[in-house]
Amino acid sequence: MTKKNPLSFQLNVDDFLPATDAEKQSLTQMRPGVSYWKDAMRRLWKNKVAMVSLGVILIIMVFSFIVPMFYPYRYEQQIRGSEYLRPMTYSAEEQARIDAGEKVFPHILGTDYLGRDYAVRVMVGSRISLLVGLIASAIILIIGSTYGAISGFFGGWVDLVMMRIVDIIYTVPDILLIVLISVSIRDPMEKLATLPAFQWVQTVGVNLISIFIVFALLYWVGMARIVRGQVLTLKQNEYVTAAKALGASNGRIIRKHLLTNCIGTLIVTTTLQIPSSIFTESFLSFLGLGVAIPLPSLGSLASAALNGLNSYPYLLLSPALLISLIILSFNLFGDGLRDAFDPKLKQ
């Protein structure tokens, strides 16, 4: 082969041969693609604070949902003679039974003024708080995301009217209405519970349901605003136009394309909603408007402990600490989720 003139435009024929298998192999991806979910999960897994919070939440869930089933005392069980026991102490009667060789399960956190074991009450109380947090957030998720998606998707005057309604609810001082609503719907709910078809109302508890209604009425507006903002940008995408061109109905586009694409935001907002729901429930229980006696909630336990603060301060400590721990863990876990799903938002 003669030496090629450096100024020649003649092409090298070898460059145009089909690629060999080895060459093809080297051009394929070095590792499998990372999906949005896997990427987010990996970031979450690396976040120590979030994982510890998740661990704490799971431990608290085990203690509040599973342990009371096996616990030797029940939350409404009054043990006569054991009123106001200090933690890990026994009443005279129980001491006698221990002396006789019987095994008596210790009152780890003592007992309250009716001789009820405090440890199991705190556990059941945190069960109520967790349930309220989870169910209320689910209600808020459903109402808020539907409302926000519809408002953002249709735009125009629909959006205008729907968002003015949101503005109005948003500016209403919430505590005023919460207190009023929870007091006023109690009676209609109790009447409803006497009807045969609505027996379940009685089992769930009238107060608990009225708390859910309060949340359903007032707190979805934040979620609706966030979802609307997301939908406004998402609906400009080509795949929405494509779906429309293929004849998809509006409902299908909202369900299958828009809401699924803002799922990260939905998860994060819902998780951060849980602590604020728990917060509000404990606030209401503390004012005496929460769950019904004898069912405990962490707020009502703390409220009851306040009356005997001088003599029995330990009754205040466990519910107060636990509620703070629950809210703290959910907040930190929610922050971790936000960092994982939406790194842009990280501050």
Next chain:
Amino acid sequence: MAVYIVKRILLAALTIFLVATITFFLMNLVPGGPFVAEKSISEQAQAALKEKFGLDKPLIVQYKNYMLSALQGDFGLSLKQRGRTVTDIILSKFPVSARVGGIAVLTALVVGIPLGSVAALKRGTWIDNLIIVIATCGIAFPSFVICTVGMYVFGVYLGWLPTLGLTTPTHYILPVFALAFYPTAYITRLMRSSMLDVIGQDYMRTARAKGLSQFVSLFKHALRNAILPVVTYIGPLLAYALTGSFIVEKIFVIPGLGKEFVSSIANRDYTVIMGTTIFLATLVILMNVLVDIVYKIIDPRIQLK
């Protein structure tokens, strides 16, 4: 600007009207009445009282009468506290709540803004981490936990501070602390993130490059820009300080408007419920409008819609 202000005020008026309407019908849904609990009163006397206050009329007529007189500034007589007008009750109770709430808001601003700025300037150091931990706790602990634990530790266990009532200046410490804890933490977080945002901006580098001292560039350029998000928070903050005091007033037995509201619901004192709700709602909503308008004035970058 004028259009915006008029629009906001109209929306505020509509909101207040809706709040009043919702409250009126909600409170009449509540079983029982203002005179039921008083056993000493005979049936005839009850009927006479109802007639005197117009409670025997159909609900819709009561609503019309109330709204018409409320529009003229007459909120009626209290049904329970004989001889006192609702306006009189609100005017005597509100200053107490306002004082505690006002001091708490000031405390939150005075503590939160420097704390957040320091955290941002010392980013990544132990000072920053410490401030973040405190702020996170402040957001997580419900106010009744702060109240009760503070009351036990400082009032009962250490015996340093009085726990009940509001007679001497030291009585203010615990309620104000409890009320200011959450907003302080929130402002700290807000301030930290906005300060971090501002010190990364180009104009900060320009300010330093043209020879301004660290002090001047921080106070004249960084702080003035970073404080804007905090200004928007003042509206909700005032609302919180006024209505969030329900718990604090209950625990520390402070004779304020929040306690009055809760007990008026328990007593079914309809006129006081209505008066307090309208008063607080108006206050909160107007504060929000005012803060939004002020915000648009001090930040020329914000466009008016």
